[in-house]
Amino acid sequence: MPDNSTLEEQIAKLTEMISHHQSVEVSLRESRDIYNTILQRSFAAIYVVQDGKFCHVNIKAAANSGYTTEELIGMKADSIVHPEDKADVLRQSRAMLRGESTTPYAFRILTKQGDVRWIMETVSAITYGGYPAILGNSTDITAHRQAIERLQNSENLYRTIFETTLAATIIIEEDTTISLVNSEFTKMSGYSQEEWEGKKSWTEFVIPEDMERMKIHHHLRRIDRKAAPRHYEFGFIDSQRRIRNVILMVDMIPQTNKSVASFIDITDHKQAVERLEESENLYRTIFENTGTATMIVEEDMTISLANTEFETLSGAPKIYWENKRKWTELFNRNDLNKMIHYHQQRRINPEVSPRNYQCTLIDKQGSKKIILLSVAIIPGSQKSVISLTDITEQKHIEEALQKREQEIQQKSHNLEEMNTTLKVLLKQREADKQELEEKVIYNVRDLVLPYLNKLKASHLNPRDAAIVNVMEANLINITSSFLHSLSSKYINLTPKEIQVANLIKEGKTSKEIADIMSVCQGAISLHRDHIRKKMGLNNKKINLNTYLSTLT
Numbered sequence: 001m002p003d004n005s006t007l008e009e010q011i012a013k014l015t016e017m018i019s020h021h022q023s024v025e026v027s028l029r030e031s032r033d034i035y036n037t038i039l040q041r042s043f044a045a046i047y048v049v050q051d052g053k054f055c056h057v058n059i060k061a062a063a064n065s066g067y068t069t070e071e072l073i074g075m076k077a078d079s080i081v082h083p084e085d086k087a088d089v090l091r092q093s094r095a096m097l098r099g100e101s102t103t104p105y106a107f108r109i110l111t112k113q114g115d116v117r118w119i120m121e122t123v124s125a126i127t128y129g130g131y132p133a134i135l136g137n138s139t140d141i142t143a144h145r146q147a148i149e150r151l152q153n154s155e156n157l158y159r160t161i162f163e164t165t166l167a168a169t170i171i172i173e174e175d176t177t178i179s180l181v182n183s184e185f186t187k188m189s190g191y192s193q194e195e196w197e198g199k200k201s202w203t204e205f206v207i208p209e210d211m212e213r214m215k216i217h218h219h220l221r222r223i224d225r226k227a228a229p230r231h232y233e234f235g236f237i238d239s240q241r242r243i244r245n246v247i248l249m250v251d252m253i254p255q256t257n258k259s260v261a262s263f264i265d266i267t268d269h270k271q272a273v274e275r276l277e278e279s280e281n282l283y284r285t286i287f288e289n290t291g292t293a294t295m296i297v298e299e300d301m302t303i304s305l306a307n308t309e310f311e312t313l314s315g316a317p318k319i320y321w322e323n324k325r326k327w328t329e330l331f332n333r334n335d336l337n338k339m340i341h342y343h344q345q346r347r348i349n350p351e352v353s354p355r356n357y358q359c360t361l362i363d364k365q366g367s368k369k370i371i372l373l374s375v376a377i378i379p380g381s382q383k384s385v386i387s388l389t390d391i392t393e394q395k396h397i398e399e400a401l402q403k404r405e406q407e408i409q410q411k412s413h414n415l416e417e418m419n420t421t422l423k424v425l426l427k428q429r430e431a432d433k434q435e436l437e438e439k440v441i442y443n444v445r446d447l448v449l450p451y452l453n454k455l456k457a458s459h460l461n462p463r464d465a466a467i468v469n470v471m472e473a474n475l476i477n478i479t480s481s482f483l484h485s486l487s488s489k490y491i492n493l494t495p496k497e498i499q500v501a502n503l504i505k506e507g508k509t510s511k512e513i514a515d516i517m518s519v520c521q522g523a524i525s526l527h528r529d530h531i532r533k534k535m536g537l538n539n540k541k542i543n544l545n546t547y548l549s550t551l552t
Contacts, residue, residue, distance in 0.1 A: 043139070044060060044137050044138065044139050045057075045058065045060040045061035045063075045064050045119075045136075045137070045138045045139070045140070046058045046060070046061060046135070046136070046137055047061045047072075047077075047135075047136045047138075048126070048128050048133050048134070048135055048136070049133060049134040050128055050129075050131060050132075050133040050134070052076055052077060052078070053074055053075060053076055053077060054072045054073055054074065054075050054077055055073065055074075055128065055129075055133070056128070057069050057072045057073065061138070064109070064111075064117060064119065064138070064140050065080050065109060065111055065112065066111030066112035066113050066115070067080075067111075067112045071112075077136075078090070080109045080110055080111075081107060081108070081110075082109060082110055082116065084108070085107040085108050088105075089105070089107045089121075092105040093105075093121075093123050093134075096122065096123050096124075097123060097124070097125050097134065104120050104121060104122045105120070105121060106118055106119065106120050106121075106141060106145070107119060107121070114454070117142045118140070118141045118142045118144075118145040119138045119139070119140060119141065120138060120139045120141045121136060121137070121138040122136075122137050122138075123135065123136050123137075162180075162182055163182050163183065165182065165262070166184065167184060167249075167262040167263060167264055168181075168182065168185035168187070168188040168189075168262065168263040168264075168265075169181070169184065169185060169260065169261065169262045169263070170182075170185055170196075170202070170260070170261050170263075171253075171258055171259075171260055172202055172218075172250075172258060172260075172261055173257070173258055174222060174257040174258070175201075176201040176203055176218065177198065177199075177200070177201055178196050178197065178198075178199075178200055178201065178202055179197060179198060179258070180197060181193055181196045181197060185263065188236070188238065188244070188246075188263060188265060189205060189236075189238050189239060190238045190239025190240055191239050202214075202218075202261070204237075205236055205237050205238070206234060206236070206237070207234070207235035207236075207237055207243060209235065210234040210235055214234060216228075217229065217232075217250075218259075221250070221252060222252070222257055222259075225251065225252045230249060230251055231247065231248065231249050232247075232248055233245065233246065233247050233248070233266070234246060234248060236263065236265075244265050244267045245265070245266050245267045245269075245270050246263050246264065246265055246266065246267075247263070247264045247266055248261060248262075248263055249261070249262045249263075249264075250262075287305070287307055288308060290307065290309070291309065292387045292388070293309040293310040293312070293313040293387065293388040293389070293390075294306070294307050294309065294310060294385065294386065294387050294388070295307075295310050295321070295327065295385075295386050296378075296383055296385055296386075297327055297343075297383065297384050297385075297386055298383055299347060299382040299383070301326040301327055301328055301340075301343060302323060302324075302325070302326050303321045303322060303324075303325060303326065304322060304323055304383070305322060306318045306321050306322055310388070313361070313363065313369070313388055313390060314330060314361075314363055314364060315363035315364035315365045315367075316363075316364045320364075327386070328340070330361050330362065330363075331359055331360065331361055331362070332359070332360035332361070332368070334360070335359040335360055338359075338417075339359060341353075341417075342354065342357075342375075343384075345420065345424075346375070346377055346384065347377070347382050350376070350377045352420055352423070352424075353420075354416075355374060355375060355376055356372065356373065356374045356375075357372075357373055358370060358371065358372055358373065358391070358395075359371050359373055361388065361390075368392075369390050369392045370390070370391055370392045370395040371388045371390060372388070372389040372391045373386060373387070373388055373389075374387045374388075374389075375387075448475055452468060452471060452472045452475070453472075455468055456468055456469070456472070466512065466515070466516060467516055470503065470506070470508075470516055473502075473506050474502060492534055493531065493534060496517075496527060497530055497531050497534070499517070500513060500517075500524060500527040500528070501531055501548055503516065503517075504528070504531075504544055504545050504548055505545065505548040505549055505551075507545060510524040510525060510528070528544065531544065532544060535547070
């Protein structure tokens with residue numbers, strides 16, 4: 001049909017068409033710019049997977065994986081998924097693509113650097129380049145997962161502490177109801193957990209005489225936690241209506257109106273203290289009236305208690321000595337080193353130092369006295385009780401007759417000191433040896449084997465993997481008794497023969513051993529013959545692997 005419009009009209013229409021076309025191109029360009037901006041600046045990782053491989057990824061996806069965008073393109077999408085999570089990721093992604101699930105799922109990936117990261121992902125089916133593809137959208141939730149794990153670990157830790165603490169412990173609500181109890185509290189009270197939690201008040205186990213005071217503390221504590229005492233004693237009534245003496249330790253749980261209270265039954269302790277006081281009075285009477293100069297010495301050599309006979313022997317009253325001065329002021333300088341040594345050794349091993357020996361005492365008037373000293377550690381303490389008998393007159397009478405005997409005794413005494421020192425050195429040597437062995441075991445197991453495990457998890461060729469396995473086995477054997485047995489029983493084995501013997505014990509064939517040691521198979525056979533000969537196995541029908549396995 002002919003166009004009857006004028007030339008001006010046709011030019012106007014053409015101009016309008018060109019303008020419209022240009023507007024469409026601008027819109028398309030703007031759409032592409034918006035798309036690229038969203039894709040590259042999104043906080044989420046966005047990627048397109050086609051035929052199982054990444055064909056398009058944004059910067060965030062590359063950052064999450066540790067690879068560059070260029071490295072990811074063409075890479076199999078499941079190659080960065082943690083091996084333990086691959087099956088689950090495949091199952092959940094298929095369910096989402098089929099519309100059976102709309103819930104994002106979490107899994108682990110391995111970054112290029114070998115780090116483990118947690119990812120939350122959703123997927124949907126799209127068309128890319130005219131072919132079916134999968135659009136993935138994910139977020140790195142590693143920090144969130146780690147926070148949850150820390151919270152769970154913390155909760156488990158405090159719940160375990162609450163339940164396993166030796167103290168009876170409860171959680172108290174503002175209205176005095178007991179909301180939580182541990183097993184120690186059920187033992188103390190005689191009631192079960194079900195009978196307490198959410199049903200009973202703490203007022204049910206308090207004796208009437210302490211009730212009003214404790215109620216005031218309860219209310220004051222919720223106004224100002226410092227207004228009420230945290231520790232005090234009260235009478236506790238158990239299910240059998242028995243009254244126990246209990247120490248209460250209570251404090252508010254921060255940011256709540258709840259309090260946590262722990263109880264320690266001190267009934268037996270108080271009874272023991274009363275018996276101890278009776279016993280102490282008895283022994284103090286004996287101590288004062290024993291007829292021998294006696295003192296109690298602390299670990300730091302301070303005299304903490306002295307009797308009347310000691311006052312007479314030392315030439316100074318008790319008040320001069322007790323908790324003020326050390327026993328070293330009393331004795332001749334020639335005896336001090338020996339006596340201080342005995343004092344120190346006795347607190348390490350009471351059997352090492354002699355209980356009875358002689359020394360020279362110089363009283364406060366400067367008179368020298370020969371003393372027979374008897375000393376023993378007070379059980380369960382670092383204190384010692386020392387009795388001192390003045391044998392000066394007897395010693396003067398015996399001195400001439402015993403001179404030669406004293407020389408012999410002195411030599412014997414010196415030998416005893418040397419023997420004591422030798423025992424200490426031998427014990428120290430054994431302790432040093434054990435400490436060294438423990439350090440070697442620790443270093444191998446905690447500082448070497450974990451890195452071998454990482455190396456094993458990497459992609460190694462069969463030969464390298466075999467060598468790593470052998471290294472791991474050898475390191476484990478270092479901490480076992482096999483190599484010690486092998487080297488101690490067959491000292492004439494060369495290092496190469498010990499290495500071959502160890503590999504034979506691990507079940508390696510001659511060919512495998514030759515590959516590992518980079519020698520020919522004939523050399524391994526020669527080593528085998530030498531090992532059998534040195535172990536006395538020639539002409540015996542004994543399998544070398546079986547025999548070596550018995551050396552543990």
